[in-house]
Amino acid sequence: MRLEGVELRWLELPLRQPFRTSMGLELRRWILLLRVVTPDAEGWGECVALPDPGYSAEYLDGAADVIRRFLLPALAAHGDPEPADIAPVLARVRGHRMAKATVEMALLDAWLRTRNRSCATYLGGTRSYVAAGVSVGIMDTIPALLDAVAGYVDEGYQRIKLKIEPGWDVEPVLAVRERFGDDIVLQVDANAAYTLADADRLAVLDEFGLTMLEQPFAEEEIRDHAVLARRLSTPICLDESIVSARAATEAIDLGACAVVNIKPGRVGGLLESLRVHDVCVRAGIPAWCGGMIETGLGQAANLAVAALPGCTLPADIAPSSRYFDRDITEPIRMNAGYIAVPDGPGLGLTPLPEALAEATTGTEWIPLR
Ligand code: NPG
Secondary structure (H helix, E strand, C coil): CCCCEEEEEEEEEEEEEEEEECCEEEEEEEEEEEEEECCCCEEEEEECCCCCCCCCCCCHHHHHHHHHHHHHHHHHHHCCCCHHHHHHHHCCCCCCHHHHHHHHHHHHHHHHHHHCCEHHHHHCCCCCEEEEEEEECCCCCHHHHHHHHHHHHHHCCCEEEEECECCECHHHHHHHHHHHCCCCCEEEECCCCCCHHHHHHHHHHHHHCCCCEECCCCCCCHHHHHHHHHHCCCCEEECCCCCCHHHHHHHHHCCCCCEEEECHHHHCCHHHHHHHHHHHHHHCCCEEECCCCCCHHHHHHHHHHHCCCCECCCECCCCHHHHCCCCCCCCCCCECCEEECCCCCECCCCCCHHHHHHHEEEEEEEECC
């Protein structure tokens, strides 16, 4: 694939509702897009990094810098990369998986478009619809949370995930179970807000029949997760800790998790996501595709992962209308709790010029030949 050049594009999209997690309050989503231009096609990549290094070490301006100064020169020096070449070519840069995933997503989109193949088919997806889960932020009061959850249940979401942190854990879960009963599929996500010293408190969650407790401890604390997993009957799911297929193998082997959240951005791209998926399938561990409040482009990539046979649990993939007044692509829609996997060439979605222009705060063209 011959690369003519890439455009970096910065977007700012207001969120329809504030989203609070143990990491802080989000009112808007700042996004970096990468458009790659080849003689035959264009491809789009979306960077999931946040403006500050609170969820992971990466952050948006850092990702733009590493893309511009290190990743693109490495690709240009290689010449005409095929999808399988991308990760090895970029491997001389340590870490920076979100930046690498952005580049790979754009190149893969362009490569698949020239071959008229969809991303989901290319990865081996077997599902044309994906069960949608909703991730419910931390609220000021329990009644406000119950109102929000009631709305999501009515909309048809296939499972409810509550964000938790110390001071907002057992009470909201108890209140949701009391109000909605045992029929709703319920799980919680701590975004690394606890330590092993909180094990007694977390053990109380075993009473509520949760599908999983996601990432209670910090990214590096694999051993502590394994200790907690032996103590709790609630399955532990790892998110932030799963930075690669290798990390997934180790976490599973050590008994640190019984479920895996796969995020293409966090693991360095779609092909590594497939490898994480394959590790889970071999280990007999259910996987699901996470989300990071992406535009339709990022969600299209996530849908391709969620369509894989081993992604058996509902995804953090929601209709565009949950996040934005106006998405930059045709909106992602939900029908009775399910979302269609795009089947057009590449990601299957492209930005709508007018919506893209409205969200854009800056662009930079980088010629590669
Ligand atoms: O897509 O509905 C959604 C949000 C899913 O909770 C979600 N994402 O911790 O996984 C997470 C969280 C997140 C969002 C993390 C944005 C980082 C940025």
